[in-house]
Amino acid sequence: MSSEYDWLTLDDDEEIVWAGQPSSQSLYGAYLVGVPMILLLGLGLVVIAAAYLRQQNTDYVITTKGVYKKTGIFSRAVTEIEFEKVQNTSFSVGPVGRYFGYGDVMISTAGGSGVEMILDGVTDPQAVQKQLSRRVKRAQGDADGETDESTKEDVLDEILLELRAIRQSMDNGAAARESVTDADPGERDG
Numbered sequence: 001m002s003s004e005y006d007w008l009t010l011d012d013d014e015e016i017v018w019a020g021q022p023s024s025q026s027l028y029g030a031y032l033v034g035v036p037m038i039l040l041l042g043l044g045l046v047v048i049a050a051a052y053l054r055q056q057n058t059d060y061v062i063t064t065k066g067v068y069k070k071t072g073i074f075s076r077a078v079t080e081i082e083f084e085k086v087q088n089t090s091f092s093v094g095p096v097g098r099y100f101g102y103g104d105v106m107i108s109t110a111g112g113s114g115v116e117m118i119l120d121g122v123t124d125p126q127a128v129q130k131q132l133s134r135r136v137k138r139a140q141g142d143a144d145g146e147t148d149e150s151t152k153e154d155v156l157d158e159i160l161l162e163l164r165a166i167r168q169s170m171d172n173g174a175a176a177r178e179s180v181t182d183a184d185p186g187e188r189d190g
Contacts, residue, residue, distance in 0.1 A: 007070050007078055008061060018062040018131060022055045025100035026121030060119045062132055065139070067107060069117055081117055083139035085109045089132050091125040105129045 030051030038044030066082040093103030103125035
């Protein structure tokens with residue numbers, strides 16, 4: 001693990017599968033508010049600097065066992081949600097985010113009151129939410145989740161064998177009908 005994630009404590013068998021932070025495009029709102037405030041009140045630099053520092057000091061990590069969020073400029077707060085506890089994942093994209101390709105991913109836990117964690121301003125939030133959802137389903141053993149490749153191949157092989165048997169049965173039936181129709185009329189009356 002790199003020193004970039006020195007705040008992350010992973011189990012021995014846990015690996016990082018995705019890492020990110022708020023998109024730099026998510027700062028455009030702060031620029032929109034901050035630049036006019038520089039001209040009017042001089043406080044715009046504070047607005048822009050605070051948004052930039054918040055963006056630079058926020059990290060999100062999805063591992064093979066859970067999702068982590070680190071925030072804090074002067075201090076550090078790390079939140080972890082294990083996949084077994086996740087009840088629901090969703091994403092939302094506002095009009096500006098749609099144009100620039102960023103949005104929020106929300107995570108709700110069982111027994112929690114609403115959304116427990118928001119990954120703010122991530123690039124391609126739909127893909128992040130989809131990956132997170134697949135990991136949650138896999139961890140919870142959901143039948144709709146991903147299965148092993150060998151299991152998928154076994155099921156496909158069984159389907160193929162069944163289809164071939166059906167086709168052979170239909171071909172044999174058609175051949176039998178043709179032989180009856182092609183027979184000499186005298187043989188049929190026989």
